[in-house]
Amino acid sequence: MNDVSASHRLVAGAPDSPVILHVPHSSRVIPPDVRSGIVLEDAALERELDHITDSHTARIAATAAERCAVGPWQFVNQLSRLVVDPERFPDKREEMLAVGMGAVYTRTTHREDLRPADHNGQQLVERYFRPYAAAVTDAVTQRLEAVGRAVIIDVHSYPTERLPYELHGDGPRPFICLGRDAFHTPADLLAHAEKAFAGFGGTGINTPFEGTYVPLKYYGNDPRVSALMIEIRRDVYMTEPGGPAGPGLDALANALADLVGMASTAGAIRA
Numbered sequence: 186m187n188d189v190s191a192s193h194r195l196v197a198g199a200p201d202s203p204v205i206l207h208v209p210h211s212s213r214v215i216p217p218d219v220r221s222g223i224v225l226e227d228a229a230l231e232r233e234l235d236h237i238t239d240s241h242t243a244r245i246a247a248t249a250a251e252r253c254a255v256g257p258w259q260f261v262n263q264l265s266r267l268v269v270d271p272e273r274f275p276d277k278r279e280e281m282l283a284v285g286m287g288a289v290y291t292r293t294t295h296r297e298d299l300r301p302a303d304h305n306g307q308q309l310v311e312r313y314f315r316p317y318a319a320a321v322t323d324a325v326t327q328r329l330e331a332v333g334r335a336v337i338i339d340v341h342s343y344p345t346e347r348l349p350y351e352l353h354g355d356g357p358r359p360f361i362c363l364g365r366d367a368f369h370t371p372a373d374l375l376a377h378a379e380k381a382f383a384g385f386g387g388t389g390i391n392t393p394f395e396g397t398y399v400p401l402k403y404y405g406n407d408p409r410v411s412a413l414m415i416e417i418r419r420d421v422y423m424t425e426p427g428g429p430a431g432p433g434l435d436a437l438a439n440a441l442a443d444l445v446g447m448a449s450t451a452g453a454i455r456a
Contacts, residue, residue, distance in 0.1 A: 212238070
């Protein structure tokens with residue numbers, strides 16, 4: 186998969202849907218030439234992928250989309266975040282650089298070497314990160330032009346037990362973490378999510394992960410773009426780390442479909 190156009194895909198939804206389900210971390214695919222720059226042996230790399238991949242989240246999003254009366258759009262990363270992480274800042278603004286996990290990771294979830302310390306990730310940023318960011322931006326622009334607003338629902342998962350790379354992992358680890366942004370997450374969108382995911386044993390806001398993804402073109406300046414991150418604790422739906430999905434996946438898809446339905450109404454837009 187060396188073709189940049191194949192590194193992500195946009196699955197069309199209903200023409201009048203404002204919702205984009207963004208799934209950035211579900212893939213384990215690493216192109217061979219990128220793999221050659223990773224120092225882990227194959228077995229160790231598979232273990233790292235078990236820990237770092239948001240397994241089955243693309244399936245959750247796709248199943249939810251099938252169950253929506255007004256189908257959302259889906260933007261899915263088809264490459265592992267070990268190639269590039271599209272949700273990091275590609276420069277010194279990124280706090281995860283402190284643990285070697287900026288846009289291009291040099292360290293693992295357990296703070297071991299992933300790439301050589303002197304690795305220059307700029308080539309990967311230009312090859313994969315910037316085209317991905319441009320494509321997401323285009324998808325949001327299309328929703329704004331078609332519907333007048335866009336609602337990005339960022340679909341993630343996270344491990345039950347804190348991993349060493351986590352900078353803010355000492356707080357509560359609820360079954361469902363809702364990441365909100367002060368500018369882009371309206372109160373009613375957050376309330377919709379709390380209602381939709383109420384049946385999983387508890388939700389938390391911005392713990393252990395906070396914020397949500399908005400393309401930089403719109404970040405902090407366009408209130409027509411709403412966004413919310415859904416972080417699902419992995420024991421809700423799968424065997425950790427990196428194991429098969431269980432019956433929780435179907436229930437999560439239903440909850441996500443409920444959220445999409447609520448977010449598709451006019452009430453989801455910022456007042």
